[in-house]
Amino acid sequence: MTAHLSSAESSNVESLLKETRIFSPATDLAASLGGAYCASMDEYRARHTRSIADPEGFWGEVAQGFEWFTPWTRVLEWNCPDAKWFVGATTNICHNALDRHVLDGHGHEVAIIWEGEPKLPGDNGPQPEVKHLCYGELLDEVCRTANALKSLGVKKGEVVTLYMGMVPELAIALLACARIGAVHSVIFGGFPAPAIADRMLDANSRVIMTCDGAWRRGAVVPLKKSVDEAIHLLCAQNHTVDHCVVVHRIKHEMEGAVDWTAGRDHAWHELIDAQSAECACEPMDSEDPLFLLYTSGSTGKPKGILHTVGGYMVYTAYTAQQTFNLRPGAGHVYWCTADIGWITGHSYVIYGIMPNRVPTIMYEGAPNFPGDDRFWEIVARHRVTHFYTAPTAIRSFMKWGDQHPGKHDLSTLKVLGTVGEPINPEAWMWYRQHIGADACPIVDTFWQTETGGHVITPLACVTPTVPGSCTLPFFGIDAAVVDEQGNELPPNVGGLLVIRKPWPSMLRGVHRDRARFIDTYWSRIKGMYLAGDGARRCEKGYFWIMGRIDDILNVSGHRLGTMEVESALVSHPAVVEAAVVGMPHEIKGMGIAAFVSLAPGSTPSEALKTALRSHVSSVLGPIAKPDMIRFTQTLPKTRSGKIMRRLLRDIAAGRDGNQDTTTLEDFTTLATLRANEE
Ligand code: WTA
Numbered sequence: 001m002t003a004h005l006s007s008a009e010s011s012n013v014e015s016l017l018k019e020t021r022i023f024s025p026a027t028d029l030a031a032s033l034g035g036a037y038c039a040s041m042d043e044y045r046a047r048h049t050r051s052i053a054d055p056e057g058f059w060g061e062v063a064q065g066f067e068w069f070t071p072w073t074r075v076l077e078w079n080c081p082d083a084k085w086f087v088g089a090t091t092n093i094c095h096n097a098l099d100r101h102v103l104d105g106h107g108h109e110v111a112i113i114w115e116g117e118p119k120l121p122g123d124n125g126p127q128p129e130v131k132h133l134c135y136g137e138l139l140d141e142v143c144r145t146a147n148a149l150k151s152l153g154v155k156k157g158e159v160v161t162l163y164m165g166m167v168p169e170l171a172i173a174l175l176a177c178a179r180i181g182a183v184h185s186v187i188f189g190g191f192p193a194p195a196i197a198d199r200m201l202d203a204n205s206r207v208i209m210t211c212d213g214a215w216r217r218g219a220v221v222p223l224k225k226s227v228d229e230a231i232h233l234l235c236a237q238n239h240t241v242d243h244c245v246v247v248h249r250i251k252h253e254m255e256g257a258v259d260w261t262a263g264r265d266h267a268w269h270e271l272i273d274a275q276s277a278e279c280a281c282e283p284m285d286s287e288d289p290l291f292l293l294y295t296s297g298s299t300g301k302p303k304g305i306l307h308t309v310g311g312y313m314v315y316t317a318y319t320a321q322q323t324f325n326l327r328p329g330a331g332h333v334y335w336c337t338a339d340i341g342w343i344t345g346h347s348y349v350i351y352g353i354m355p356n357r358v359p360t361i362m363y364e365g366a367p368n369f370p371g372d373d374r375f376w377e378i379v380a381r382h383r384v385t386h387f388y389t390a391p392t393a394i395r396s397f398m399k400w401g402d403q404h405p406g407k408h409d410l411s412t413l414k415v416l417g418t419v420g421e422p423i424n425p426e427a428w429m430w431y432r433q434h435i436g437a438d439a440c441p442i443v444d445t446f447w448q449t450e451t452g453g454h455v456i457t458p459l460a461c462v463t464p465t466v467p468g469s470c471t472l473p474f475f476g477i478d479a480a481v482v483d484e485q486g487n488e489l490p491p492n493v494g495g496l497l498v499i500r501k502p503w504p505s506m507l508r509g510v511h512r513d514r515a516r517f518i519d520t521y522w523s524r525i526k527g528m529y530l531a532g533d534g535a536r537r538c539e540k541g542y543f544w545i546m547g548r549i550d551d552i553l554n555v556s557g558h559r560l561g562t563m564e565v566e567s568a569l570v571s572h573p574a575v576v577e578a579a580v581v582g583m584p585h586e587i588k589g590m591g592i593a594a595f596v597s598l599a600p601g602s603t604p605s606e607a608l609k610t611a612l613r614s615h616v617s618s619v620l621g622p623i624a625k626p627d628m629i630r631f632t633q634t635l636p637k638t639r640s641g642k643i644m645r646r647l648l649r650d651i652a653a654g655r656d657g658n659q660d661t662t663t664l665e666d667f668t669t670l671a672t673l674r675a676n677e678e
Helices: 007-017 041-053 055-063 093-103 135-151 168-180 193-203 223-235 268-273 309-324 343-351 374-382 391-400 425-435 514-521 562-570 606-620 645-652 667-675
Strands: 074-079 082-087 110-115 130-134 159-163 183-186 207-211 214-216 219-221 243-247 265-267 289-295 303-308 334-336 360-363 386-389 415-418 442-444 479-482 495-499 529-537 543-548 552-555 558-561 575-585 589-598 628-631
Touching: 041 055, 055 074, 055 309, 082 309, 093 135, 093 168, 093 309, 093 343, 110 135, 110 168, 110 374, 130 135, 135 168, 135 268, 159 168, 159 193, 159 223, 168 183, 168 207, 168 289, 168 343, 168 360, 183 193, 193 223, 193 289, 193 303, 193 606, 207 223, 223 243, 243 268, 265 268, 289 309, 289 343, 303 309, 309 343, 309 415, 334 343, 334 374, 343 360, 360 374, 391 425, 391 589, 415 425, 425 442, 479 529, 514 529, 543 552, 552 562, 552 575, 552 589, 558 562, 562 575, 562 589, 562 606, 575 645, 589 606, 589 645, 606 628, 645 667
Parallel strands: 110 360, 159 183, 159 207, 183 289, 207 243, 243 265, 334 360, 334 386, 386 415, 415 442, 589 628
Antiparallel strands: 074 082, 110 130, 214 219, 289 303, 479 495, 495 529, 529 543, 552 558, 575 589
């Protein structure tokens, strides 16, 4: 199994396994959160055991906490790999996120606190741009938007693409789609036109909602321009986009800069303000699709992960409640810093939080604009109690210096969370000391786009935490570390992370690609969900995630397929072949190293490196820009023609390697690559 890991990764895990610091939640934490949902580790174990032995009984009870229009006839129908949860029931996630609270008399309570990005440095003065949206007014806006979508002819089951910045309208659009049963496909606002076009084509989506532009560190990201380019690309493939609804976020700054196609383009407020605020929720079958979210796979193009209504609703809200110990009416203010363009934003900015009736902060901007203390200033001003971010952000905070959090009153914080990649113990300790005042528990939540919600995670009030470990499985999750035959491995032996039983928010498929769904998740180990991560369990049963076992890179917590980056490089006329591997990176966790062989007539130069970086960025977005490019005449390959990535990884990391190279087709290649180090 260690064959999947490079030597540095293994030694990192060795040192992690020697980690002995254990932090138990403070005894007064539960009381300060208004009470703990799970009172002790004994209770956690008993409930976990029951959830695995009797999933139908367990989840049936949890699901009673939600409102359904018609009840289920069976909690679970499992025909591996196809799961149906809450069979026959109907509901609407928007009803459980909004209507329910309004009907219960909480319409005036704050649902979303939106904080805009200051447009200019120094614009962060006494009056930051903040909106408080209550359940009642949000419901009205969602209904208007839902009616607007209907007026454009959007039908239940149709895919609506959302390509927006972190503006309130994005949350409204999500919920409006859910309300009428349209399937949303959110595309992160940092993706360029080709990525939009690919996803719209794959999803056969003909309606897109966007913004004229987004603010990013005082500059404008021209979103509508990218949409126009994508529509142009789609035209060439005979795919028509019928409607494009545009939020004017940066209107004045963009005057005249946004092209407008009459009939197809609609100004958000003109279209939506004219609608009625009455729109009944569509009764959705529990297994009707809720959304597609595209994520990188190890081969070729991104895949559209499908989530359905009932199971996703129950699991995300329940994990949010239990992991963070969220409680309505207890003064909690929750902030997850993720963009809604990623699964974390779907599940833990919107869908999992709103049914819990705790205000959720949506922040438009960057963590270091206008100053490196921006997040802490927001935490202090909104009196945030729960803060959830990514290890890459924490590493940046460490680098920017302790003085920034030190300047602000962070004493309202009670629970800290992290997600996206393994967190190194130094970053974990810094987070605990400098943000959590040595008192807040850190919930290191392991999960994936495919799992919908947390699958291995501490529970804030009970689980003793160890830096670097995501601890124990959530209720209903039968996680294990197994060998290639599916046998569970003894403690501290690395293996494949699997989940052996179905859970409510598991992916239901890969859009229009049944074979890929089966191949990726269900074929390597029969009858088990393969997460694609390597892991170990220590004697205590705690899980330690060792990173991806496939060709997926995790750059700043974002997934990228090596193949995607290679294809982007090869699409440049100067490149004939490219191999891409991950390399250690101080802030991003993983950086991208590209080995490139050039077409005849092209010569290596710094200018060409710059050109290739910006080419990749224009195809896949800035996240995919290689951190290191090395030109080479040939790539090291096995006799069967496979690129020897293990060797390239060692070269990229500047390691000696000393690896078995007997299968190398051309021994000189390696020597040349090594000699050519930057
Ligand atoms: C990684 C993000 C270690 C892992 C929610 C997984 C983690 C991939 C953790 C999914 C964690 C996520 N510890 N690794 N707490 N959380 N990962 O789909 O490799 O964007 O497979 O979902 O991120 O990334 P995705």
